Amino acid sequence: MNWSLFFDLTVSGLTLGSLYALIALGYSMVYGILKLLNFAHGDVYMIGAFLGWFALHGLGGPVNPDFAAAGVLAVMFVVAMLGCGVLGVAIERFAYRPLRNAPRIAPLISALGVSIFLQNSALLVFGASFRDYNTFSFIGIKTYNVGRNLFFSVPQLLTVVAAICLMVALTLFVSRSRLGKAMRSTSFDREAASMMGIDVDRVISATFFIGSALAGAAGIMSGLVFGQIYHFMGFIAGLKGFTAAVIGGIGSIPGAMIGGLVVGLAESYATGYLPQGSTFQNLYVFALLILVILIRPSGLFGQAVIQKA
Amino acid sequence: MTPNGVSSGGTTKGESGMKKKFIFALLAVAFAFAAAGTGGASTQSPQAASTALVKCGKSRTIGFMAPVTGPASDIGSEQVAWAKYFVSTYNKTHKNKLKLQTEDTQLGAATGTAEALKGAQALASNASVLALAGPAGSNEIVGVTKTLKDAGLAWVSGSSTRTTLTTDGTRTGYMFRTVPPDAIQGTTAANYILKTLKSKRVYIIDDQETYSTGLADTVQSRLKAGGVSVTRDGVSQQQSDFSALIAKIPRDTQLVYIPWQLAARAQAFGQQMKASGRGSIRLMGADGLFSDLFAGVGTNVYDTNFPLNPKSKIITAFKKSHGGKGMFFGAPTYAATQVVAAAYDKACANGTATRAEVRGAIKKTKIAASKSVIGVALRFNAKGDLSTAHKFGVYKSNGKTFNPVS
Numbered sequence: 001m002n003w004s005l006f007f008d009l010t011v012s013g014l015t016l017g018s019l020y021a022l023i024a025l026g027y028s029m030v031y032g033i034l035k036l037l038n039f040a041h042g043d044v045y046m047i048g049a050f051l052g053w054f055a056l057h058g059l060g061g062p063v064n065p066d067f068a069a070a071g072v073l074a075v076m077f078v079v080a081m082l083g084c085g086v087l088g089v090a091i092e093r094f095a096y097r098p099l100r101n102a103p104r105i106a107p108l109i110s111a112l113g114v115s116i117f118l119q120n121s122a123l124l125v126f127g128a129s130f131r132d133y134n135t136f137s138f139i140g141i142k143t144y145n146v147g148r149n150l151f152f153s154v155p156q157l158l159t160v161v162a163a164i165c166l167m168v169a170l171t172l173f174v175s176r177s178r179l180g181k182a183m184r185s186t187s188f189d190r191e192a193a194s195m196m197g198i199d200v201d202r203v204i205s206a207t208f209f210i211g212s213a214l215a216g217a218a219g220i221m222s223g224l225v226f227g228q229i230y231h232f233m234g235f236i237a238g239l240k241g242f243t244a245a246v247i248g249g250i251g252s253i254p255g256a257m258i259g260g261l262v263v264g265l266a267e268s269y270a271t272g273y274l275p276q277g278s279t280f281q282n283l284y285v286f287a288l289l290i291l292v293i294l295i296r297p298s299g300l301f302g303q304a305v306i307q308k309a
Numbered sequence: 310m311t312p313n314g315v316s317s318g319g320t321t322k323g324e325s326g327m328k329k330k331f332i333f334a335l336l337a338v339a340f341a342f343a344a345a346g347t348g349g350a351s352t353q354s355p356q357a358a359s360t361a362l363v364k365c366g367k368s369r370t371i372g373f374m375a376p377v378t379g380p381a382s383d384i385g386s387e388q389v390a391w392a393k394y395f396v397s398t399y400n401k402t403h404k405n406k407l408k409l410q411t412e413d414t415q416l417g418a419a420t421g422t423a424e425a426l427k428g429a430q431a432l433a434s435n436a437s438v439l440a441l442a443g444p445a446g447s448n449e450i451v452g453v454t455k456t457l458k459d460a461g462l463a464w465v466s467g468s469s470t471r472t473t474l475t476t477d478g479t480r481t482g483y484m485f486r487t488v489p490p491d492a493i494q495g496t497t498a499a500n501y502i503l504k505t506l507k508s509k510r511v512y513i514i515d516d517q518e519t520y521s522t523g524l525a526d527t528v529q530s531r532l533k534a535g536g537v538s539v540t541r542d543g544v545s546q547q548q549s550d551f552s553a554l555i556a557k558i559p560r561d562t563q564l565v566y567i568p569w570q571l572a573a574r575a576q577a578f579g580q581q582m583k584a585s586g587r588g589s590i591r592l593m594g595a596d597g598l599f600s601d602l603f604a605g606v607g608t609n610v611y612d613t614n615f616p617l618n619p620k621s622k623i624i625t626a627f628k629k630s631h632g633g634k635g636m637f638f639g640a641p642t643y644a645a646t647q648v649v650a651a652a653y654d655k656a657c658a659n660g661t662a663t664r665a666e667v668r669g670a671i672k673k674t675k676i677a678a679s680k681s682v683i684g685v686a687l688r689f690n691a692k693g694d695l696s697t698a699h700k701f702g703v704y705k706s707n708g709k710t711f712n713p714v715s
Contacts (some may be wrong), residue, residue: 008556008585016550128382130573132602136580145586153584226549227577230383236547262704271553278554279517279543 004149009272010265015156015225017264018163024248024256025170026088026211032187032251033207035104036096039111041215042052042238043118044088047078048216050122051231053131055079062138068138077162080216080271088212089205097201115238122231130206133223159221165218167257170210174253179206187251236282240267249302258300263288286293355433359461359664362434365657368406371396372432372441372462374425374449375642376483379415381546383571384597385445387639388467392442392510394627397645404498405657407650414444422452429453433460439667440464442645442651447471447519450484458483461664463671465649467642470487470494470596471523475692485671485689487644488615491520494595495527497701498566498613501715502528503535505703506591506611508563514554516569524568524595546571551581558582564591572600572638579606596701601636604706612711613701615641615683623682643682648674 023045028039047193055076060066095114099107139154146152174180185193186203194200222237223229238265248259263285270284271277292299359441373392376385389411396407412428425444432438433456440463444450447469457464458480465485472490474480502508511532515525527543532539540562544554544567555578558565565582569575582588583606591609599614617640618625627643628635652670656662676687683698690696704711 004560005556009553012550012552012556015552123378123382128378128386130383130571130577132573132576136583151586155584222549226551227580228549228573229572232547233549268553268556272557274544278514278557279545281553282545 001005005272007150007229010097011150011152011156013265013268014261015159015264016267017244017261018117018160019222019225019260020240020244020263021257021260022163022166022214022221023237024244024260025167025253026215027210027242027245028248028250028253028256029183029207033183033190034096034100034107036107037111037242038091038096038211039108039238039242040091040095040114040118041211041237041242042234043125044084044091044123044212044234045117045215045219045222045237045241045249046122046229046231046234047087047118048084049077049223049233050126050131050219051080051083052076052223053133053218053229056133056138062134065138071205072138073158076220077217080220081213082216082237084219085209085213088208088215091212092205092208095239098205115235119231126231127229130228131223133227133229135224135227139224154219155224160224162217169255170214171271173210179203183207240285243285245299247289247292247299249299250300252299252303255299255301263298314385333452355430355456355460358434358436358438359459361436362661362663364438364661365405365653367404368408368436369439369653369657370408370410370445371437371646371653372435372464373409373411373646374413374414374428374432374441374443374453374464375445376416377413379413379424381416381445381570383573384468385414385416386638388443388445388642389639390631390636391467391614391627391639391643392646394630395643395650398626399650403653407653409439409646414446414449416444416446416449422449425449425453426456427666429456433457433462438462439656439662439664440465440649440671442467442642445469447474447523450474450480454480454484454655457609461668462650463664465645465671467640467645468638469520470595471519475694481692482668482672483693485645485648485674485693487648487683487687487695488596488642488649489701491527493699494613494701495524495671496531497703498524498568498593499528499535501530501611501613501703502532502564502566503537505715506564508537508591510538510559510562510564511564511566512540512542512558513566514544516546516567516571516574517543518570519548520570520597521568521595525566528566528568546574549574549577551578552585555585555587558587558590560587560632562587562590564593566593568595568597570597570638572598572602576602576606579603579610583607597638599704599711601635601710604711605709606706608706608708610706611714612704612706614704614711615685615698615701617682617684617702620682621682640682645677647676647681648678648687651676 026041030036061071065072091114095110096107099110135155144152182198184201186200190200244259244263245256248255249264266288267281267285271281375388376382399407412431414425432441442465445468450469463483467487470488470491472492487669513525513529515521529539567575575594593611594603596614599612655670656666674687678686681687685697688696702713703715705714
């Protein structure tokens with residue numbers, strides 16, 4: 001066994017999986033509460049990457065930042081997460097809320113429309129060129145070699161650790177806070193929650209804010225790890241995030257996390273081990289999606305829906 | 310109340326008149342938009358336009374096709390910038406003014422070829438368009454050949470390098486290009502790897518586009534014939550995470566050949582190679598990567614490119630007006646636009662021109678090397694290839710920019 005290849009692929013898969021997990025959380029949270037597939041979510045992730053880039057350059061740029069890298073990173077995360085959170089709330093307010101009582105196909109079409117709108121707006125405003133995070137000038141190119149076979153870089157480590165922290169924080173928030181309880185109630189039965197005095201609109205807005213903020217954080221991590229961002233980057237990442245949410249069991253927060261890691265690792269191992277893996281990695285990932293749905297339609301952590309008579 | 314609870318109400322005479330006025334106003338607005346959309350172009354059927362004798366006038370329209378949007382918009386924007394730069398410099402020194410009718414081909418998108426076809430049809434129907442610069446991709450050219458030929462339009466591409474485009478005889482007399490074909494570039498790269506770098510273990514990664522696979526095929530077969538151990542792989546242009554692909558590259562590999570089209574992608578690949586502890590492996594690209602972005606990856610980066618001189622006056626002036634950016638991939642599109650403009654001038658000498666006359670003038674193009682941005686004189690052989698470009702140059706990065714080494 002080529003352990004060097006295995007460890008390289010594992011590190012790559014965990015990094016990628018962390019990003020997919022953060023995106024999947026947004027899909028899952030929104031679906032859990034509204035039963036809506038928010039296809040604009042991948043583009044919110046793209047906007048987050050751009051907001052982070054602008055914050056980085058607003059603070060002197062990657063080569064000569066105004067203060068220490070840790071401080072710049074913190075500001076980037078705050079700007080992107082807040083910006084994306086507000087964007088998510090705005091999308092819900094203007095594109096989905098008016099359609100809340102419309103047939104389910106209407107908000108779905110609206111979501112696709114918002115996705116294309118965001119992509120093209122980004123092309124118009126930010127231009128077609130790739131933007132470079134220049135991570136290695138900014139954070140450094142140091143690569144750690146644990147033992148003789150395990151290599152990882154600082155941005156990869158940062159991504160996995162930050163994603164774990166955010167996921168733990170979200171889990172604690174949903175399980176222990178008052179708003180988290182309201183979110184779970186709304187997800188369980190919106191009408192009953194409303195009758196019990198929960199401000200459902202506020203809960204939905206909060207859900208969009210949190211989900212979009214996580215996507216914004218994922219956007220920055222993507223820029224740091226892969227170096228480059230562009231207006232079309234949200235499309236395929238969004239699809240993979242959605243795949244992760246479905247594999248994990250859409251509506252389930254732990255499912256979204258595990259689904260993300262499964263998709264990331266599957267993509268990485270497929271690239272490394274399967275025939276023409278780097279060319280057809282998406283084929284293998286989506287084949288996995290079909291397989292999971294066939295074997296377990298509600299996903300790994302999802303619960304089967306009992307249809308009302 | 311109607312059964313469904315919606316009041317139907319009657320329509321009074323006044324309301325009816327209002328409705329008619331409203332519909333009339335809507336139609337007028339729609340008509341105005343449609344007229345604006347054609348830009349006042351003299352739209353005809355492509356067949357009628359193919360033989361139309363056009364009064365040249367003081368304002369002339371050159372057709373232009375490029376991937377303005379879509380996955381390849383990064384290189385498309387470079388071609389647009391260079392084409393526009395030619396038009397602006399031409400207009401400063403000529404009484405006759407040029408303008409571009411730009412059609413977006415969305416190269417690389419799922420709808421790319423269909424978009425290219427739509428653009429070709431739009432140009433074919435505009436009688437004032439006598440020839441065009443573009444399209445960018447070899448696949449697009451295959452897709453639009455019939456439309457452009459039926460309309461009698463000649464086209465000069467600044468980036469399509471598939472060898473068979475000019476050798477299969479399908480487009481002879483209609484297609485011209487200001488870049489040498491894959492066969493020449495691939496041979497140059499393979500010879501340099503074999504004879505100068507003497508690499509024995511090479512990893513080749515194409516980007517799954519025709520441009521890239523053609524070059525990779527040529528280099529792979531030449532290296533294998535030279536006794537080099539070659540591993541072949543591919544990766545999508547839309548991918549920015551190369552870590553899993555890089556994990557497959559053995560650490561004792563001596564050179565990775567990446568004939569891609571997006572320099573920014575190659576830059577990311579180079580950075581991720583470093584992050585994986587493979588920074589010492591040599592990288593070599595092709596003309597699509599002849600950019601400071603790729604050069605900036607490090608001093609072990611090589612590239613093949615047409616004999617373009619980064620210090621030429623035209624390039625210096627272009628960079629000055631574009632914030633220091635060379636956008637070298639687009640430079641042959643400047644040459645393509647220049648060829649079309651020169652043909653317009655020639656065909657329009659008596660005040661009128663047809664598409665056939667412009668095609669004839671393009672065939673006879675003679676632009677001196679000193680006025681050519683690509684470093685060689687612009688002249689075409691009978692197939693439509695540059696008769697002056699017999700080899701590519703090899704360049705090595707000094708960490709910031711490429712310098713010729715062969």
